[in-house]
Amino acid sequence: MAEFSLDLNEDQLQIQKWVHDFAEDVIRPAAHEWDEREETPWPIIEEAAKVGLYSMEFGANAVGDPTGLTWPIVMEEMCWGDAGITLAIFGSTLAVSGIIANGTPEQIGEWVPQCFGTPEKIQLGAFCVSEPDAGSDVSSLRTRAVYDEAKDEWVLNGTKTWITNGGIADVHVVVASVDPELRGRGQASFVVPPGTPGLSMGQKFKKHGIRASHTAEVVLADVRIPGSCLLGGKAKLDERLARAREGGSSRGQAALKTFEATRPIVGAQAIGIARAAFEYSLDYAKERVQFGRPIIENQAIAFKLADMKTEIDAARLLVWRASWMGATGKPFEFGEGSMSKLKAGETAVRVTEEAIQILGGYGYVREYPVERWHRDAKIYTIFEGTSEIQRLVIARAISGLHIQ
Ligand SMILES: Cc1cc2nc3c(=O)[nH]c(=O)nc-3n(C[C@H](O)[C@H](O)[C@H](O)COP(=O)(O)OP(=O)(O)OC[C@H]3O[C@@H](n4cnc5c(N)ncnc54)[C@H](O)[C@@H]3O)c2cc1C
Numbered sequence: 001m002a003e004f005s006l007d008l009n010e011d012q013l014q015i016q017k018w019v020h021d022f023a024e025d026v027i028r029p030a031a032h033e034w035d036e037r038e039e040t041p042w043p044i045i046e047e048a049a050k051v052g053l054y055s056m057e058f059g060a061n062a063v064g065d066p067t068g069l070t071w072p073i074v075m076e077e078m079c080w081g082d083a084g085i086t087l088a089i090f091g092s093t094l095a096v097s098g099i100i101a102n103g104t105p106e107q108i109g110e111w112v113p114q115c116f117g118t119p120e121k122i123q124l125g126a127f128c129v130s131e132p133d134a135g136s137d138v139s140s141l142r143t144r145a146v147y148d149e150a151k152d153e154w155v156l157n158g159t160k161t162w163i164t165n166g167g168i169a170d171v172h173v174v175v176a177s178v179d180p181e182l183r184g185r186g187q188a189s190f191v192v193p194p195g196t197p198g199l200s201m202g203q204k205f206k207k208h209g210i211r212a213s214h215t216a217e218v219v220l221a222d223v224r225i226p227g228s229c230l231l232g233g234k235a236k237l238d239e240r241l242a243r244a245r246e247g248g249s250s251r252g253q254a255a256l257k258t259f260e261a262t263r264p265i266v267g268a269q270a271i272g273i274a275r276a277a278f279e280y281s282l283d284y285a286k287e288r289v290q291f292g293r294p295i296i297e298n299q300a301i302a303f304k305l306a307d308m309k310t311e312i313d314a315a316r317l318l319v320w321r322a323s324w325m326g327a328t329g330k331p332f333e334f335g336e337g338s339m340s341k342l343k344a345g346e347t348a349v350r351v352t353e354e355a356i357q358i359l360g361g362y363g364y365v366r367e368y369p370v371e372r373w374h375r376d377a378k379i380y381t382i383f384e385g386t387s388e389i390q391r392l393v394i395a396r397a398i399s400g401l402h403i404q
Contacts, residue, residue: 001328002327003067011065012065012067012069012073015062019053019073026081030043031085031212036366038211039212042122044088049116059093068328072264072320073268076272082376083269088214095171097258099231104231104232123170124168125169126173127163128218130160130161136389141175143156144157144180153226154225154226154229156220159218159219159220160220162215162217162383167199168201179241182245186244196223198221198222203216259337260332260337261322264318264340264341265323266384269380270341270348270377271319274377277352277355277370278355304357304358307354311347311351322339334397335393338390338397345390352370356374
């Protein structure tokens, strides 16, 4: 089992530098433009695919690092460049995680490559869980999946909302209810193949931040998919539903484990934004002169920067610990994955707000990147489980009680 170490190995250092260079040379210079345009930055995704950053091989290699640290390092560097563009490039990995967590080896082999495509023909994935009436409470999904035994097809109906890459993705992974009475335990995941009739994009949302990342509704109207698109297969689903009807459960535990393992990655993205804002405001504070001295020579400003750096480093330690635990199979006894995402998300919001304060009026206008970082940071206390839901997971884990 890989030991936990803060000394990055040669491979990790090389990848960190390579991704940082891409973030500095390609992503950051494009960030303002795509934030203003609020469109998917296809040329940047193409560039990422051309250099091998947006590819199944790179993802598999980074995620497969036995120490667990490579993928959070990649995410931090990318989001240091720009979080909206990073999510446009790597939003597909949500669908990939859904396929890997639930699919058979054959399904993984068939669908994961299609979430990436090739540099010549880029493809995207979307992971569709949230609904207008089911956000934090994912057990109350209304989207229905009904089995048509005669044709060995599933028929999906419902509306998904807030979906990253929704309607523009090639592969949509949809979580739907097979048996509504069983609530969360009566759900299953399905792949909707490219071009399937009945799946369409609803409203595209105009957002506060991460505006280069496409977010939209996905409407499913009598979407027919082959039986083979049920992730995990029918026999396994029937077995699971029978167990749930008898009152048994193991799926909740499995899903919790998957979330705990993926949350630190989202935390790493938040740290990337926070670090960008910290570095920028540190430089600014050394240069900006008021009352005849650089503003950093006032404790009021220098202490802000000291707190910002401390919080960022603390958040990164939690992210790396949880990533290492996930990779080495250590049990998440106290919601360590949730802790990392909670701390990193809230740190990003606080740090970017302080960065605006340090820049004063210049922090508040669009000519400077700091207000964008503040808008981008806010999503990290909302998606992939709000801060309140992370606290719920941790509170339940530490108390052993079903805290409401
Ligand atoms: C930009 C963006 C991209 C997204 N991408 C995706 C995607 O790709 N796929 C996908 O499926 N979803 C996606 N989401 C959805 C996201 O995961 C949800 O927005 C999130 O889970 C919160 O759900 P909600 O918005 O319905 O808020 P609600 O669940 O309605 O929560 C509202 C408030 O109530 C609080 N609250 C709710 N329940 C409790 C409780 N029990 N205890 C204490 N407080 C509580 C919440 O913390 C929050 O503060 C995305 C959202 C956004 C904004």
